[in-house]
Amino acid sequence: DSGVTQTPKHLITATGQRVTLRCSPRSGDLSVYWYQQSLDQGLQFLIQYYNGEERAKGNILERFSAQQFPDLHSELNLSSLELGDSALYFCASSPVGTGTGELFFGEGSRLTVL
Amino acid sequence: KNEVEQSPQNLTAQEGEFITINCSYSVGISALHWLQQHPGGGIVSLFMLSSGKKKHGRLIATINIQEKHSSLHITASHPRDSAVYICAVRDSNYQLIWGAGTKLIIKP
Numbered sequence: 110d111s112g113v114t115q116t117p118k119h120l121i122t123a124t125g126q127r128v129t130l131r132c133s134p135r136s137g138d139l140s141v142y143w144y145q146q147s148l149d150q151g152l153q154f155l156i157q158y159y160n161g162e163e164r165a166k167g168n169i170l171e172r173f174s175a176q177q178f179p180d181l182h183s184e185l186n187l188s189s190l191e192l193g194d195s196a197l198y199f200c201a202s203s204p205v206g207t208g209t210g211e212l213f214f215g216e217g218s219r220l221t222v223l
Numbered sequence: 224k225n226e227v228e229q230s231p232q233n234l235t236a237q238e239g240e241f242i243t244i245n246c247s248y249s250v251g252i253s254a255l256h257w258l259q260q261h262p263g264g265g266i267v268s269l270f271m272l273s274s275g276k277k278k279h280g281r282l283i284a285t286i287n288i289q290e291k292h293s294s295l296h297i298t299a300s301h302p303r304d305s306a307v308y309i310c311a312v313r314d315s316n317y318q319l320i321w322g323a324g325t326k327l328i329i330k331p
Contacts, residue, residue, distance in 0.1 A: 151321050152311075154321075219264070
């Protein structure tokens with residue numbers, strides 16, 4: 110158990126819909142990273158938050174947004190969903206924001222868009 | 224050319240064999256991570272290295288900063304070691320650059 114909690118574990122929805130994925134980092138970890146992994150693909154970095162502020166942005170689509178709340182949990186919002194958004198979405202937390210710390214991954218949220 | 228290259232892409236071995244997975248990178252790094260992703264999808268961080276060698280149980284990770292190369296070794300491999308092993312490096316901007324992964328299958 111990494112200490113990182115992601116909900117929901119599985120989500121099936123239709124094209125055009127909007128979903129919210131939630132991540133609770135390890136206790137005390139200030140950084141949260143979001144990654145997307147499409148079928149048989151590597152991990153694609155989406156966005157990083159550190160102590161409530163956006164720290165780094167990767168290949169995140171404009172239809173996607175994220176935020177980190179004062180209690181350090183984070184949400185990833187995916188809107189106007191397309192079939193190609195079907196993927197595993199991972200959240201990872203780290204104690205530091207500079208990227209020198211170890212990463213701890215959640216179990217992932219599997220999104221299926223029909 | 225990718226900034227992080229892993230080899231081999233796929234590896235099948237018999238139980239008990241000594242396994243080596245390689246990772247080469249072309250950028251300056253502050254750290255290198257080895258991670259394991261099981262068939263169910265969960266990702267576990269195995270090692271974070273900036274120099275030398277680390278050992279945890281049957282797993283050993285080494286890094287040669289001058290040669291920009293790291294290896295992950297598994298001794299006395301077991302079918303439960305079957306997974307995708309991913310190398311990722313932190314560049315000078317502290318961004319993670321991911322390798323494509325090595326799919327390892329250990330047959331009983």
